[in-house]
Amino acid sequence: MGRVDAHVHLSRWWPDLEHTAYTPKIDYTVKGLLHEMNANRVDFALAIQVRESPNPVEALEESRSSFRESEGRLRPVVTVDPTGGEEAVKTAIALWEEEKDLAGIKLFPGYLSFYPHDPRLDPLYEFAHRRGLPVLIHQGDTLDRKGRIKFARPIEVDEVAVKWPDVRFVLCHFGNPWIDEAAELVYKNENVYTDTSGLLPHPSAPLFHRIVSQCRQRLVHAIVSIGSAERVLYGSDWPLEQLEVAIGLLEGVDLPHDAVQAILGGNARRLFHLPDRPPSPAHERAHGQAPETTKSSKGGRE
Numbered sequence: 001m002g003r004v005d006a007h008v009h010l011s012r013w014w015p016d017l018e019h020t021a022y023t024p025k026i027d028y029t030v031k032g033l034l035h036e037m038n039a040n041r042v043d044f045a046l047a048i049q050v051r052e053s054p055n056p057v058e059a060l061e062e063s064r065s066s067f068r069e070s071e072g073r074l075r076p077v078v079t080v081d082p083t084g085g086e087e088a089v090k091t092a093i094a095l096w097e098e099e100k101d102l103a104g105i106k107l108f109p110g111y112l113s114f115y116p117h118d119p120r121l122d123p124l125y126e127f128a129h130r131r132g133l134p135v136l137i138h139q140g141d142t143l144d145r146k147g148r149i150k151f152a153r154p155i156e157v158d159e160v161a162v163k164w165p166d167v168r169f170v171l172c173h174f175g176n177p178w179i180d181e182a183a184e185l186v187y188k189n190e191n192v193y194t195d196t197s198g199l200l201p202h203p204s205a206p207l208f209h210r211i212v213s214q215c216r217q218r219l220v221h222a223i224v225s226i227g228s229a230e231r232v233l234y235g236s237d238w239p240l241e242q243l244e245v246a247i248g249l250l251e252g253v254d255l256p257h258d259a260v261q262a263i264l265g266g267n268a269r270r271l272f273h274l275p276d277r278p279p280s281p282a283h284e285r286a287h288g289q290a291p292e293t294t295k296s297s298k299g300g301r302e
Helices: 030-039 054-068 084-094 119-131 153-161 179-186 208-224 242-253 257-272 280-287
Strands: 003-008 043-048 074-079 102-105 133-137 169-171 191-196
Touching: 003 208, 003 257, 030 043, 030 054, 030 242, 043 054, 043 257, 054 074, 054 084, 084 119, 102 119, 102 257, 119 133, 119 153, 119 208, 153 169, 153 179, 169 179, 169 257, 179 191, 242 257
Parallel strands: 003 043, 043 074, 074 102, 102 133, 133 169, 169 191
Antiparallel strands: none
């Protein structure tokens, strides 16, 4: 089976693309992302809305467009800013009610000044529980230097993980720099997962190879302390990080082959109920090629 990238962003509101993308020449389109996914055997990606979107209506339409153009390979993940008040949260939820293709919900504490246990988010967690949608939560360092990372420590998620045991939470970026703290939450709470997105700087950074080596050691230490890799997800944080680089980080970790493959795809397929294979491209169907059978598998950073 191919891989699943649990953390990408594709939005016309992405901030300062020329300087924040891994290359200023990036093909920042659905076609460009799919090309990079195909080159790296990535079947599906979770396309996370950005906090800079002007409103939930326009953000949702952009997500729908990416989902349609990618023929279902870019799965929508929606977001809302709870600092806008209870009404903003309720308005967003009402908008999401009829969206059957949602893959999850993303929150941006750290960038926006709120804690994951803010009571204004209770209706959102209730909606996530009712719809069976994982809630992804930004953790650790922020791309924006005006961010307040005290809101983005993994320990702050423990309260909602306990309060909402039937909601699955994903600690984005493995909580970096609090990787050990994130590992403790995954170990303690069976409904908490984590992803490996955005852990590396640009390959041109000084001492890049040392950084990669150190990051691999930290990941192995964290996964060993959890006791299993089954709730660890591969993510890139594209366009910040190149898919090839993010995958290479994991392919070099000192873990059993089966565990690495689960991180690269199997774990996310179970969590987000993704098919074993992506749909055949439209041009193949148009020329009479039979689509592959799919079977559901139940089971610096943005």
